[in-house]
Amino acid sequence: MVETFTDPYTTADGANRAVVPFLGLKTLWMNTGTLCNLSCRNCYIESSPLNDRLAYISRSGAYQFLKEAGAHGSVTEIGFTGGEPFMNPDFLGIVEDALKFGFNVLILTNAMRPMQRLHRQFHELLRHYPDRIAVRVSLDHYSAEKHDEVRGPKSWDITWEGLKWLQSVGADVSVAGRLMWDEDEERLRQQYQALFNSNGLIVDALDPARLVLFPEMDMGADVPEITEQCWGILGKTPDSVMCASARMVVQRKGAASPTVVACTLIPYDTRFELGETLAESFQPVPLNHKHCAKFCVLGGASCSQ
Numbered sequence: 001m002v003e004t005f006t007d008p009y010t011t012a013d014g015a016n017r018a019v020v021p022f023l024g025l026k027t028l029w030m031n032t033g034t035l036c037n038l039s040c041r042n043c044y045i046e047s048s049p050l051n052d053r054l055a056y057i058s059r060s061g062a063y064q065f066l067k068e069a070g071a072h073g074s075v076t077e078i079g080f081t082g083g084e085p086f087m088n089p090d091f092l093g094i095v096e097d098a099l100k101f102g103f104n105v106l107i108l109t110n111a112m113r114p115m116q117r118l119h120r121q122f123h124e125l126l127r128h129y130p131d132r133i134a135v136r137v138s139l140d141h142y143s144a145e146k147h148d149e150v151r152g153p154k155s156w157d158i159t160w161e162g163l164k165w166l167q168s169v170g171a172d173v174s175v176a177g178r179l180m181w182d183e184d185e186e187r188l189r190q191q192y193q194a195l196f197n198s199n200g201l202i203v204d205a206l207d208p209a210r211l212v213l214f215p216e217m218d219m220g221a222d223v224p225e226i227t228e229q230c231w232g233i234l235g236k237t238p239d240s241v242m243c244a245s246a247r248m249v250v251q252r253k254g255a256a257s258p259t260v261v262a263c264t265l266i267p268y269d270t271r272f273e274l275g276e277t278l279a280e281s282f283q284p285v286p287l288n289h290k291h292c293a294k295f296c297v298l299g300g301a302s303c304s305q
Contacts, residue, residue: 053252
């Protein structure tokens with residue numbers, strides 16, 4: 001029996017695998033490193049205080065890609081993810097460089113102590129670029145109990161300290177939750193809205209761009225492969241998938257320089273490593289991974305704004 005998600009161009013049953021053409025770079029992601037202050041249950045990238053498989057990207061390493069992105073002219077957004085980005089000692093310098101190039105910035109963070117220790121420096125950037133920095137904070141459920149079940153004891157309280165500080169300094173705040181609770185999405189959004197209202201957080205939970213609810217990614221799950229025929233069956237088009245218009249830069253531990261991968265979801269699989277420059281990475285991407293199917297196509301999710 002042929003295993004699924006093996007051949008880049010053919011599915012296990014012999015059909016033509018769906019391939020996403022590159023349509024132009026809009027969002028450039030940078031993974032700041034997989035080290036994190038938390039070890040969250042089911043973290044798709046396995047971030048933790050010990051996981052440094054993706055090392056801290058340096059300011060100089062990031063700069064070359066920001067410069068190349070600027071030369072292409074189509075990039076509007078630089079996204080930062082980890083690990084926890086604020087743990088990277090060069091992080092705010094990299095953000096400042098991105099802003100000086102004229103890009104909008106999206107930062108994914110848990111808003112906990114690593115960010116809070118840099119309040120003064122981060123506030124300066126927010127003050128100088130008030131309309132160009134967006135911060136998306138992970139809040140896995142609308143209840144403290146379930147959020148802490150994923151992220152660890154007292155995570156909820158510390159995250160809310162960060163959320164309230166971000167709002168107090170006028171940051172553009174959104175929230176990321178998870179669809180792992182066997183709850184209807186409409187109910188989830190209503191409960192999140194009640195939570196935000198009771199805490200004075202001005203976030204519209206009914207707006208999918210302000211409360212982003214991500215589908216789960218389980219490598220052990222039975223996920224169908226996406227064929228060329230699936231676009232019509234599902235009523236979707238390849239340009240709706242992240243890798244049509246986004247790439248991510250990673251610094252592998254021990255590597256001499258950063259490299260470019262297809263998207264934020266598959267940083268370790270070398271089949272999705274596309275080159276050492278952005279230009280080299282501008283190529284079609286076969287949807288040859290469970291995350292491609294579950295998160296992007298069937299889940300309809302995207303990490304970008």
